[in-house]
Amino acid sequence: MHPNVTPRCKKLFWSKVDQSGGPESCWPFGGYRDKDGYGQFHVNKHPMRAHRVAFALANGRFADPFTLHRCHNPACCNPAHLYEGTPAQNSRDMVDAGRSTKGDKNPSRQHPERMPRGDRHPMRMYPERRATGERNGARRHPERIPRGERSGHAKLTEHDVLRIREMAQSGMSLGAIAKHFPVSKTSIHAIVTRRTWRHI
Secondary structure (H helix, E strand, C coil), rough: CCCCCCCHHHEEEECEEECCCCCCCCCEEEECCCCCCEEEEECCEEEEEEHHHHHHHCCCCCCCCCCEEEECCCCEECCCEEEEEEEEHHHHHHCCCCCCCCCCHHHHHHHHCCCHHHHHHHHHHHHHHCHHHHHHHHHHHHCCCCHHCCCCCCCCHHHHHHHHHHHCCCCCCCCHHEEECCHHHHHHHHHEEEEEEECC
């Protein structure tokens, strides 16, 4: 529970909640609501969503991490309609309630004029800001790039790579070499021609 929630604060909060429909109905918050329809209330000068405050007042603590609505009514503050949930449950509730920004509800569909496309894109307008050439992070700090065995996708060791090149120099075909290692003939060719593993 948020510290030092005074009786006056509790009384003020519940005075803004319409409980006239009875214990089973939604109790809409009558104060300020944000653009998504959630009530907003200040607890000790901290702005909070009203349904989170309602859950905390009813349960003696705030939900961790989310306070969710069984009724899918953002303004509702009836503790009987609220429950503690996970991020996955929160996302699922958003989809079930039709609040996810997919398809025509996506901002890029609703306000295409706000999308910086073409010559309005920052990379076109301010090309000097692009970290290209010697300014690129890979050039400035090559030690930070996970190359070779340090890469999470590496199937070979440096010893394997040196062995592959030795086998190729001895005249073995790429197909024959590939049979000895967990990579394809194409990968063997890239190693031998130094298109990959160029650092050794």
